[in-house]
Amino acid sequence: MGYSVAVAGASGYAGGELLRLLAGHPEFDIRTVTGHSSAGRPLIESQPHLRSLAGLTLQETVPDVLDGHDVVFFALPHGASGALTDELRNVRLAVDCGADHRLADPSDWAAFYGGEHHEAWTYGVPELLVARGADPGGADPRPAEGVGAGDLPGKQREALVGASRIAAPGCNASTVALSLAPGIAAGVIEAGDLVSVLAVGPSGAGRAAKTHLLGAELMGTANPYAVGGGHRHIPEIRQALRGAGARGEPTISFTPVLVPMSRGILATSTARIAAGIDPARVREAWERAYADEPFVHLLPEGVFPRTADALGANTCLMGLAVDEAAGRVVVVAALDNLAKGTAGAAIQSANIALGLPEATGLPVDGVAP
Known part of the structure; x- marks a missing residue:
C-alpha cells in the first residue's frame, strides 16, 4: 500500500504532528516509529491522541531500523539526525525536520549551532520565491551574476521535484521568509533594516522538560528570548532572502516572544519600501507571489490573521499594510508551527x-474554537 514510511523521533511534538497528518495520507503507509528513552513502549503512551496508530510500538532510533523504507522523516533535535542520515543506504526519500541539513554555510552552522556541519539538502518551502538564474537545487540558492531583485522569480518547488533529500524548514524562519520574500524578489522593499517580532507557542521548543516552558512559567505572561540576534533561525532567514534575490546581505532584527498558547506563530515583519517605489503598488508583489498558492493566502486589504485561524491546518495566512508615514510595509503572518511550520x-x-499531487493528505481547514 503506497510508500513505506518511518518516523524517527515519533514521541515528540513534531513527530506526533507528522504522524497525525501521515495517518490520513492515502499514499503513505506508516510502518515504523522510533523514539529514544521511550523505545519499547507503545506509541499510544506518548501520543494518546493518535488512536488510529495504537498498534505501533516505538523502536530504537538507529540506522538499521530506519533503512529500507521508501520514506524516512526525521523529527529530532539539532545535531541528532546528521549522523543517522549519513548511514542511510536504501531510502528513496529522507526528510529532515531538524536543523542539520538546512544551512549551506559551515560558518553559519558554527556560529549558531556548533558541532559537525552536514551538507545542505534541498530546502522544503515550496512557495518560497527563488530569483531566476539562481540554482534552486541547494538550500542556499544565490542569484547568478547580473540577476537582480526585480527579475521574475521562480519557486522552490521546482527544486523539490525528484529530490531524494529534503531539509524541512525552521518554523519561525519559513514564516518570516514567506512574509518578506515577495517584496525582496520584486525589488519593492530593501533587504537591510528588516524587523520581525514573533509571538510563538512553546511547542516549537520541543517536548523535553525545561523549567522556562512549564505551564506555571508561561501562563499569564509573555517572555522574550534569544534577543539581540542570537536566534538560530536568523541565518536560515538570511539564506532564504538571498535566494529570493536580495541585493546586498539581508540584515534582520529578529525577536521571538513565548506566549501562553500551545502552538502557533504570529509574525509581524516590517521593511523599508525601496526608493522610488509607489507605496500604492507594494501590495501587488505579494498578490502576484501567492495568487495561485493552495497553502499561502494573502488576506483582503485591511484583514489580518489570528493564530487560531491556522490551527491544525497546512496554511500560512498573511495580512499586509503599507505605513506610508514610516515608509515601511507591515506583514502579519500566522501559521501553526507544528503543521505548516514543520510537519x-x-x-x-x-x-x-x-x-x-502537492496537497495530498494536507488540510487547509483549521480547528475552531
Whole structure:
C-alpha cells in the first residue's frame, strides 16, 4: 500500500504532528516509529491522541531500523539526525525536520549551532520565491551574476521535484521568509533594516522538560528570548532572502516572544519600501507571489490573521499594510508551527518530490474554537 514510511523521533511534538497528518495520507503507509528513552513502549503512551496508530510500538532510533523504507522523516533535535542520515543506504526519500541539513554555510552552522556541519539538502518551502538564474537545487540558492531583485522569480518547488533529500524548514524562519520574500524578489522593499517580532507557542521548543516552558512559567505572561540576534533561525532567514534575490546581505532584527498558547506563530515583519517605489503598488508583489498558492493566502486589504485561524491546518495566512508615514510595509503572518511550520511543510515537499499531487493528505481547514 503506497510508500513505506518511518518516523524517527515519533514521541515528540513534531513527530506526533507528522504522524497525525501521515495517518490520513492515502499514499503513505506508516510502518515504523522510533523514539529514544521511550523505545519499547507503545506509541499510544506518548501520543494518546493518535488512536488510529495504537498498534505501533516505538523502536530504537538507529540506522538499521530506519533503512529500507521508501520514506524516512526525521523529527529530532539539532545535531541528532546528521549522523543517522549519513548511514542511510536504501531510502528513496529522507526528510529532515531538524536543523542539520538546512544551512549551506559551515560558518553559519558554527556560529549558531556548533558541532559537525552536514551538507545542505534541498530546502522544503515550496512557495518560497527563488530569483531566476539562481540554482534552486541547494538550500542556499544565490542569484547568478547580473540577476537582480526585480527579475521574475521562480519557486522552490521546482527544486523539490525528484529530490531524494529534503531539509524541512525552521518554523519561525519559513514564516518570516514567506512574509518578506515577495517584496525582496520584486525589488519593492530593501533587504537591510528588516524587523520581525514573533509571538510563538512553546511547542516549537520541543517536548523535553525545561523549567522556562512549564505551564506555571508561561501562563499569564509573555517572555522574550534569544534577543539581540542570537536566534538560530536568523541565518536560515538570511539564506532564504538571498535566494529570493536580495541585493546586498539581508540584515534582520529578529525577536521571538513565548506566549501562553500551545502552538502557533504570529509574525509581524516590517521593511523599508525601496526608493522610488509607489507605496500604492507594494501590495501587488505579494498578490502576484501567492495568487495561485493552495497553502499561502494573502488576506483582503485591511484583514489580518489570528493564530487560531491556522490551527491544525497546512496554511500560512498573511495580512499586509503599507505605513506610508514610516515608509515601511507591515506583514502579519500566522501559521501553526507544528503543521505548516514543520510537519505539513515536510509532507508537502515529500509529495512534490515523489510526483504526488502537492496537497495530498494536507488540510487547509483549521480547528475552531
